Amino acid sequence: MTRSIAVAGVALSTLMIAAAYASAFLGAPGPASWAPWMFVLGVPGAIVSVMVLGAARGRRGALGSLIAPMLLVGLALATGFGLALALPANESESTRLVLGLPLRAAIILYGIGLMPIVVLPVAYALTFETQTLNAADIERVRRLGAERGAGLPEATRHVAAHRGEAR
Amino acid sequence: MIGTGGIAALLQGTLPPLTQPLIVAVALAYFAVVVGISVWASRRTRTASDFFVAGHGIGLVALTVASVSTSVSGFAFIGGPGLIYSVGLGAMYLILPASVTNVLGAWVLAKRMRLLGEARGLITVPDAIGARYRSPLAQGLSGIAILVGIVGYMATNALAMGVVINAIFGVGIGWGIWIGMGITLAYSVAGGILAGIYVDVFQGTLMAAASVLVFFYVLSIGGGLDGISRTILAADPAFLGPWGKWTPMAALSLFFVFAIGSLGQPQGVHKYYMLKDPMQLKWYPLLKTLGLILVLLLYFGVGVGVKSLVVSGRLAPLAVPDDATPTFLLRFTPVILAALVFSGVAAATMSAVNSFMNIGAAVITHDIPVALGRPSRNELRWGRVSTGVIAISASLLAQFSGSMVAFLGIFGWGLFGSTLVPALAIGLNWEGATRAGAIASIASGLAMTLLFETLAFFKVYAFPTGVTVSGAALVVSLLVFFGVSWVTRHTAAAGIDPDVRVVMEV
Numbered sequence: 001m002t003r004s005i006a007v008a009g010v011a012l013s014t015l016m017i018a019a020a021y022a023s024a025f026l027g028a029p030g031p032a033s034w035a036p037w038m039f040v041l042g043v044p045g046a047i048v049s050v051m052v053l054g055a056a057r058g059r060r061g062a063l064g065s066l067i068a069p070m071l072l073v074g075l076a077l078a079t080g081f082g083l084a085l086a087l088p089a090n091e092s093e094s095t096r097l098v099l100g101l102p103l104r105a106a107i108i109l110y111g112i113g114l115m116p117i118v119v120l121p122v123a124y125a126l127t128f129e130t131q132t133l134n135a136a137d138i139e140r141v142r143r144l145g146a147e148r149g150a151g152l153p154e155a156t157r158h159v160a161a162h163r164g165e166a167r
Numbered sequence: 168m169i170g171t172g173g174i175a176a177l178l179q180g181t182l183p184p185l186t187q188p189l190i191v192a193v194a195l196a197y198f199a200v201v202v203g204i205s206v207w208a209s210r211r212t213r214t215a216s217d218f219f220v221a222g223h224g225i226g227l228v229a230l231t232v233a234s235v236s237t238s239v240s241g242f243a244f245i246g247g248p249g250l251i252y253s254v255g256l257g258a259m260y261l262i263l264p265a266s267v268t269n270v271l272g273a274w275v276l277a278k279r280m281r282l283l284g285e286a287r288g289l290i291t292v293p294d295a296i297g298a299r300y301r302s303p304l305a306q307g308l309s310g311i312a313i314l315v316g317i318v319g320y321m322a323t324n325a326l327a328m329g330v331v332i333n334a335i336f337g338v339g340i341g342w343g344i345w346i347g348m349g350i351t352l353a354y355s356v357a358g359g360i361l362a363g364i365y366v367d368v369f370q371g372t373l374m375a376a377a378s379v380l381v382f383f384y385v386l387s388i389g390g391g392l393d394g395i396s397r398t399i400l401a402a403d404p405a406f407l408g409p410w411g412k413w414t415p416m417a418a419l420s421l422f423f424v425f426a427i428g429s430l431g432q433p434q435g436v437h438k439y440y441m442l443k444d445p446m447q448l449k450w451y452p453l454l455k456t457l458g459l460i461l462v463l464l465l466y467f468g469v470g471v472g473v474k475s476l477v478v479s480g481r482l483a484p485l486a487v488p489d490d491a492t493p494t495f496l497l498r499f500t501p502v503i504l505a506a507l508v509f510s511g512v513a514a515a516t517m518s519a520v521n522s523f524m525n526i527g528a529a530v531i532t533h534d535i536p537v538a539l540g541r542p543s544r545n546e547l548r549w550g551r552v553s554t555g556v557i558a559i560s561a562s563l564l565a566q567f568s569g570s571m572v573a574f575l576g577i578f579g580w581g582l583f584g585s586t587l588v589p590a591l592a593i594g595l596n597w598e599g600a601t602r603a604g605a606i607a608s609i610a611s612g613l614a615m616t617l618l619f620e621t622l623a624f625f626k627v628y629a630f631p632t633g634v635t636v637s638g639a640a641l642v643v644s645l646l647v648f649f650g651v652s653w654v655t656r657h658t659a660a661a662g663i664d665p666d667v668r669v670v671m672e673v
């Protein structure tokens with residue numbers, strides 16, 4: 001179920017981006033005014049959907065506690081891009097700086113370029129054994145590989161042996 | 168991550184002469200270390216698995232540093248800062264996706280590919296596609312797509328090597344190509360990917376250290392980030408806008424292509440096979456992302472720093488944007504630091520060449536024969552021969568094809584993204600994907616990229632403003648993949664082997 005939703009999310013996000021591109025062919029000159037907003041929603045949608053698809057585990061596609069950091073980052077990406085697009089372009093010499101940058105640039109560089117780094121890789125590491133991989137998974141895969149290898153024709157095994165494969 | 172565009176910086180042959188004794192000495196020392204590593208690696212390379220995937224035996228730290236090194240290539244130090252100087256913060260959209268791509272790759276591909284390597288001893292990216300769909304045709308077609316992309320990458324990197332080596336040693340670009348390619352070929356043939364990995368570790372470590380040092384020099388000279396921003400805002404506020412001088416759609420389109428497209432870059436994805444212990448994947452995304460941030464500090468720092476120096480009149484406007492890093496280093500940092508960076512750029516292009524050489528050789532000796540039903544019985548020997556053939560072909564192409572070489576280098580990232588992301592990244596995680604969907608998406612990505620990049624190069628037809636071929640091809644191949652898989656969905660369940668199904672489920 002989770003995977004189906006994620007695949008639908010990737011497809012929908014891709015369609016949004018396709019619509020933005022298509023508007024550039026239909027309108028003149030350049031893309032429609034709404035086209036960047038399709039990217040604002042479509043890019044985070046595609047990234048989070050692909051992430052969910054990859055992290056889903058087992059036949060039911062459980063996500064466990066990963067759903068929160070993934071949604072948080074998706075929301076941050078969409079909000080960051082959206083704010084950069086919606087806020088007035090009033091950068092000037094007297095602009096107030098946020099950590100050394102004008103507000104809209106700071107939102108992009110710190111909010112989109114740095115914030116996910118603090119959240120996602122840490123969430124990945126903290127949930128690694130329960131959500132991603134554990135010793136039992138590896139053993140299960142090795143056993144299946146060994147069973148399959150034993151059933152291979154002689155010629156195939158010769159090639160595998162020549163490549164230096166243990167199994 | 169960002170190998171394609173930046174090579175254009177080096178292709179123009181614009182690096183200022185760097186022939187100073189200390190720079191030459193450091194470069195020679197650098198190459199001596201590379202030779203030493205290759206001799207060591209050659210003694211440990213005995214099988215095709217050693218040659219192509221380092222015998223599945225690389226440790227976490229080595230793999231992480233090597234992966235960072237391969238990801239950034241020479242672009243991070245030359246082309247990237249020049250691009251920022253030229254278009255402002257819009258150029259950051261090439262590297263901003265790094266905040267999500269490493270963990271994205273870890274969730275989507277790392278575990279499944281490493282486990283496929285465990286179960287089946289796979290050694291190439293097309294191997295994984297072939298195993299997933301039980302299809303030699305899909306494997307062969309993805310191999311051909313990789314080979315087409317590699318031709319461009321190899322030739323452009325060979326030319327870039329020539330430009331950098333000429334700038335350091337003053338030997339001429341032609342000799343620079345052959346000297347650089349000769350050294351790279353020697354260590355690639357002798358030590359395979361093992362030599363490449365440890366050269367990358369050496370080079371990546373120095374690049375990270377040099378990048379951090381250069382960044383602090385920039386901040387110190389520019390009066391901190393506040394001072395740099397104030398100086399730029401007074402003269403050119405659009406430079407520090409969120410999209411730089413690009414349109415929002417162009418910048419966001421880049422983010423899309425570089426984020427999702429990262430899942431199809433064989434030079435990065437291939438490395439998942441090499442990790443010794445799959446459980447070490449736990450810290451891989453965090454370490455790689457932190458490493459990338461360090462290496463990319465120079466990209467951002469020099470780009471905005473040089474802009475600030477130019478608008479404040481402390482530096483004359485650059486003749487070409489790609490002079491940003493060489494000019495800053497030669498004018499504002501100690502020569503030893505400049506020497507380290509320039510040697511690092513030379514080594515980075517060699518590292519990129521090594522990586523692509525290895526992947527290309529694997530396609531020729533392994534994937535295409537498998538697709539034709541005639542697997543080679545001595546992949547190690549033929550891998551070494553293919554490596555040599557690819558290297559010589561790329562050098563000839565770089566030296567004699569004129570402007571065509573720049574064209575070949577342009578579309579590598581997009582080609583890999585549009586041909587491999589749907590079939591590999593989505594397909595390894597979705598049981599509903601079908602063999603027909605995979606083949607159709609690879610073929611459509613390949614055809615669309617080649618057709619429209621060629622038409623644009625010859626000025627016959629170009630997409631409207633805001634639409635890139637790489638972005639459009641990725642979108643089309645994804646939609647073709649979903650559409651054809653849906654139409655042929657009755658074949659999906661029967662198309663997956665039991666061990667592959669388990670790998671897809673865990």
